[in-house]
Amino acid sequence: MEEKYKKAFKNALSLGDDVVIEKLKYNEIPEWDSIGHMTLISELEDEFNISFETDDIVNFSSYDVGKEILNKLGAS
Amino acid sequence: MSQLNKKKTEDLAKRLRKNILDMSLVAGSASSHFGGALSCIDIVAVLFQNIINYDKDNFKDLSRDRFVLSKGHACMALYSILYELELLNDDDLNSFEKSESILLGHPVKNLDKGIEVSTGSLGMGVSVSMGFAIAAKKKKIENKIYAILGDGECNEGSVWEVALSAPKFNLDNLVLIIDRNNFQQTGKSNDILDLNSLNSKWKSFNWDVCEINGHDIIEIYDAIKKETKLPKVIIANTIKGKGFSFSENNNDWHHKILTRNQYEEALKELE
């Protein structure tokens, strides 16, 4: 799941190979702005076949928090 | 083109006033905005004799200066100078306010004839001028944007939107000239909506402000040429109807018919 998750981040936010994805937080890099956030949500929904609730989208503030949300939603 | 020639400017102003007389006569019963056109003539003469960088041959160049008559009802002042530039001809002036004329009671945009913007609804030309100034800066064109507005026009909120925002964009290429003739349509500006100290108002918006006698050629020239890093507003104290004894400070001449008799009398005063 972790690999798929990291790949989704990389694709959605157009990240280079040098970026430490695990440490990412919302709004701390230019790519993860509000538009980046929606792109990421969309990518994760497509990849994991899940649907985020509004609260999930708002709370998704970092790579780690996102991982918890995915687990909660039963993503694999 | 950027040294003051006082004699030529005075001669031009005389010709401009003559053209206004001719157009007012042509307008006949349609009337014309006589007073408000005359009050800004000396400003127009200084600008076009000594400062503005275009003529009939290069009028369509992107890098030309821009002149916007935001107080569009003073259109005879604009048409008058365009005639002197040979962008308008005798037939054009003789069609003033006639059916389907290109020269109506307010300017209608026509780049072939030198009319940059359709004005007449007060408070709008200044905003378009600000757009010109911003675009010129973006394109790194070193020209100037000149706009004449009326004091009555300063009642419009949209003028103050320009006042508030122009300094933000570092528009040192924008020069507004307020033709403060102290009258508007139905009477004295002070009675209708007192502008009080225009000087301190514009200064507080962070403009470079000059206050001058709007009929003194040297004062007008110096004010326009004065270097500044801010957008500039020149408050020109003028006389509505300036140039003819019957119309000076007489608000009847805001919009009135000029009779043949009055025309003949006025001609004598120009000699």
Add this chain to the structure above:
Amino acid sequence: MIIDKKKISLWSKMGSRATFGLSLMDVVKEMEDLMVVTCDVSTSAGLDRFKKTYPENYIDVGIAEQNMIGIATGISLFGNRVITTTFSPFQTLRCCEQIKNNLGYMNSNVKMVGLASGLVLGTLGFTHASIEDIGALRSIPNMNIISPADCTETVKSIYASLNNDSPTYIRLTGGQLNNPVYEEDYNFEIGKAIRIKKGKEIAILASGTRVSDSVLASEKIYQEKNFQVSVYNFHTIKPIDKITIKEIVNDHDCLLTVEEHNIIGGLGSAVSEILAEMDKKNVKLYRMGVEDFYPKGSDYNSLLKLLNLDQDGIYNKIIKLLS
């Protein structure tokens, strides 16, 4: 720009405003002279990223819509392509006279994008919800008026309008989770309505997000009654597609216009003007929209339901007509 299923899915989740803002990131690469002029609405227009990445192409004049239009006009007269944007009522009504003089009368090449038009801002009340914008601008000559059916069409209408010289107003409707009408790229032409469903007797002519609900309503009718009504996407309200309207009138007995706008002045009025001049007299026209009153503010779905403009409302209307 290549439009694929992935983009369509992303855009529909983002909603039309974010889609608009995001699309300009691509537009400006092709049109470097593009200037965006706004009134303190970057975030609301999805333009934060554009503002950061292309600061030289972005001008914020503050909350001063009349000045925005004047400035946009001045810039366009220097040859730049210009887009203005703010919330729909302020974009259209606050500066309506400036739009008339500077865009209509001077035929200036400026494109205006009205955010959150229609009923989507209902919880903010009708100072912000917008049901008058089309009516106000329709009477200005030279003005094109487009109401995209979904987020994909939002992108296509931005490109299409920037590729001509006419002053244009694009009204964006709907919020996030904006139902896509189109699942893949398609041909979009300003002024040409698009038939989505071919049916008989009854034709729905819809605009904006009402297109999607009209399609869903027609599909439900087909499933239950085995009866296909026609559905047309009238994305362009001005110039109205007279030719298609005439074809629709000739091929159907009943027309239903559906819009998030007053029934006075918008799509319904535009269609009725054409119908009134046609010889075929026994065609009925029903205008579905806001019936010239201000409802109490409410969330989007509740307002659509109250006004019978949602899928159920359109469905019920058709059922009534069929009986």
